[in-house]
Amino acid sequence: MNTQTIMTLIDQYGYLAIVFLIALENIFPPIPSEVILTFTGFLTLTSSLTVWGSIVAATVGSILGAVILYGIGRLVSVDRLSKFVNTRTGRLLRLKQTDIKRAGDFFNQRGTIAIFYGRFVPVVRSLISIPAGMAEFPFWSFxxxxxxxxxxxxxxxxxxxxxxxxxxxxxxxxxxxxSTIILVGVTILIALLIGRYYYKKRNH
Incomplete structure (x- = not known):
């Protein structure tokens, strides 16, 4: 969806378009929330949209998208993923049930930080909902x-x-x-943490 289409939808359908586009942005990260939100802010000066009404609409859309992805995570679940490691593909990826369990335990311990701060990182703000569902992080806390x-x-x-x-x-x-700088930094950090994990695992 290009920038012009996003602008046209918001201009024509107001709050409903904001809810729809932000929900879609949460499910399909390539749709830029920066465009949706900053243009919406500008429209509050030239249309019937208000700042607080737009904030509420955008937040409702975000939560709708997040809940859908959380539900997908619950369908996958840690238990189902543990069964996947016994398949041929799982063995090729060198996954182990203990790895899956550790990942689930880690998310339940650190999930509060990951879910909150993840909302400020592009791509992560969408994808973080899936591991939250997989780890069965408490729904209302999520x-x-x-x-x-x-x-x-x-x-x-x-x-x-x-x-x-x-x-x-x-x-x-x-x-x-x-956002790009933050995403690159987070990607490097995750790569370093994964590398450290496997380095320690190999040495032990």
Whole structure:
């Protein structure tokens, strides 16, 4: 979905479009929330949309998308993934049931931090809902943390778009650059942690 289509939908359908697009953005990460939210902020100056109404609509859309992905994670579940390791594909990937169990335990221990801060990282903000469901992280805690993190993200971007006015695309570019830097940093960190885990595992 290109930027022009996103802008047209929001301009024509207002809050309903915001809910729909943000829910879709959570399920399909390539749709940029930076575009949706900063343009929405700008529209609060030229349409009947309000800042707080837009924030609420965006937050509702985010939670809808997150809950859908959480449900997918519950369908997969740690138990089903443990059975997968016994298949040929699982053996080729060198997965073990103990690895799956450790991952589930780790998420339940650190999931609060991962779910909240994950809402500020592109791609991660969507995908974090799946392991939360797989690990059977408490549903209402998941919804609460997701709502808080998403509310902060939406508030910042929509207000930034509103303050920037006709220069909202410049602000959008800043957020996109910052998001890219954060994503690269998180990717490197995850790669280092995985490398460290397998290094220790091999030595033991």
């Amino acid at each position: 919804v609460g943390l997701s709502t808080l993190g998403t509310l902060l993200w939406n508030t910042v971007l929509i207000n930034a778009g509103c303050l920037a006015g006709t220069h909202w695309q410049v602000v959008m570019g800043w957020f996109e650059e910052a």
